[in-house]
Amino acid sequence: MTSSAPTAITFPRRRKPKTDPAHAVYEIDLWLVNSDPPIWRSLAVPADLSLARLHLLIQLVMEWQECHMHEFQTQSGRRFEPGRDVVPIEGLEPMAFDDLREPEDESRITLRDLFEELKEKIAYIYDFGDDWVHGIKLIATHADASAFQQLPICLAGQRAGPPEDCGGPWGYAERLEILRAPDPEDGWHEEIIEWMGRDYDPEAFDIAGKNKQLEAAFRPRPKRASRAGSGGGTKRPQRKSR
Numbered sequence: 001m002t003s004s005a006p007t008a009i010t011f012p013r014r015r016k017p018k019t020d021p022a023h024a025v026y027e028i029d030l031w032l033v034n035s036d037p038p039i040w041r042s043l044a045v046p047a048d049l050s051l052a053r054l055h056l057l058i059q060l061v062m063e064w065q066e067c068h069m070h071e072f073q074t075q076s077g078r079r080f081e082p083g084r085d086v087v088p089i090e091g092l093e094p095m096a097f098d099d100l101r102e103p104e105d106e107s108r109i110t111l112r113d114l115f116e117e118l119k120e121k122i123a124y125i126y127d128f129g130d131d132w133v134h135g136i137k138l139i140a141t142h143a144d145a146s147a148f149q150q151l152p153i154c155l156a157g158q159r160a161g162p163p164e165d166c167g168g169p170w171g172y173a174e175r176l177e178i179l180r181a182p183d184p185e186d187g188w189h190e191e192i193i194e195w196m197g198r199d200y201d202p203e204a205f206d207i208a209g210k211n212k213q214l215e216a217a218f219r220p221r222p223k224r225a226s227r228a229g230s231g232g233g234t235k236r237p238q239r240k241s242r
Contacts, residue, residue: 016117016118016119016120017117017118018116018117018118019112019115019116019117019118019138019141020141020143021112022143023047023141023142023143024046024047024142024143024144024145025044025045025046025047025141025142025143025144025145025147025148025151026044026045026046026047026049026111026112026115026138026140026141026142027042027043027044027138027139027140027141027142027155028042028043028044028045028111028136028137028138028139029041029042029043029135029136029137029139030042030043030058030061030062030124030134030135030136031134031135032062032132032133032134032135032161032162032169033123033133033134033135033169034133034169034170035162035169035172036169036173037158037159038158038159039062039158039159039160039161039162040157040158040159041061041062041154041156041157041210042139042154042155042156042157043057043061043152043153043154043155044142044148044151044152044153044155045057045111045151045152046111046145046151046152047110047111047112047141048110048111048112049110049111049152050106050107050108050109050110051072051080051106051107051109051110051111051114052082052106052107053218054072054111054124054136055070055072055082055106055124056217057152057214057217057218058124058126058134060210060213060214060217061154061157061161061210061214062134062161063160063161064126064161064164065164067127067164067165068126068127068128068129068130068164069081069126069127069128070082070124070125070126070127071103071124071125072106072122072123072124072125073122073123073125074114074122074123075120075121075122077101078101078104079101079102079103079104080103080104080105080106080109081103081104081105081106082105082106082107111138115138117138118138118139118140118141119137119138119139120137120138121135121136121137121138122136123135123136124136127164127165127168129165129168130165130166130167130168130171131168132162132168132169149211150211150214150215151218152214152218153211153214154207154210154211154214156207157205157207157210158205159202159203159204159205160200160201160202160203160204160205163195163196163200166196175192175196176202178192178193179192179193179196179200179202
């Protein structure tokens with residue numbers, strides 16, 4: 001009996017569920033990559049939220065102070081930055097995002113434009129010195145926006161965001177260790193404690209406070225009444241020609 005080569009078995013590629021373009025709300029997970037213990041937020045946001053507005057949302061819920069540059073990246077290599085005349089950032093080496101393209105204007109793209117499948121991920125990079133990489137993952141979509149008390153809204157989360165300029169995930173971890181077990185004879189330890197604040201609590205997370213901030217920041221502004229055709233405006237005097 002002659003033996004033959006085993007037959008190759010091909011497994012079908014498991015397809016991710018597509019997003020429904022008619023759904024008005026996207027539920028996303030946001031977390032800090034390489035943070036230990038994990039720092040994360042679960043959010044519900046409008047599907048038509050632009051990346052520029054998402055940047056402001058992330059700054060609020062992660063307690064950043066908007067002191068540094070930022071960038072969004074997709075797994076296909078697309079990049080998004082503020083403004084129309086964006087330029088490439090030399091030396092940026094994001095984690096697991098290869099073949100980067102020229103940056104696009106973040107104000108001209110929405111989450112609905114970007115996410116085509118559930119479980120899809122993008123990255124938000126803040127402060128190219130400390131290199132805070134945030135993962136953003138589409139968890140679910142919802143048809144009924146009225147099911148949420150407000151939009152955007154923070155649904156859950158854990159732990160306080162790190163202070164600005166603390167050295168990235170590893171620098172922050174080192175500072176937390178100093179807070180846990182300070183050496184009273186080490187002057188640098190005392191400086192770190194004073195800088196971070198003696199009442200700083202890395203475990204603190206006030207979801208009600210976060211949602212109040214979001215409500216105030218994203219509350220629709222009343223439109224200004226148009227002066228055209230009102231008849232009550234004062235005409236600017238015309239300069240006479242000589």
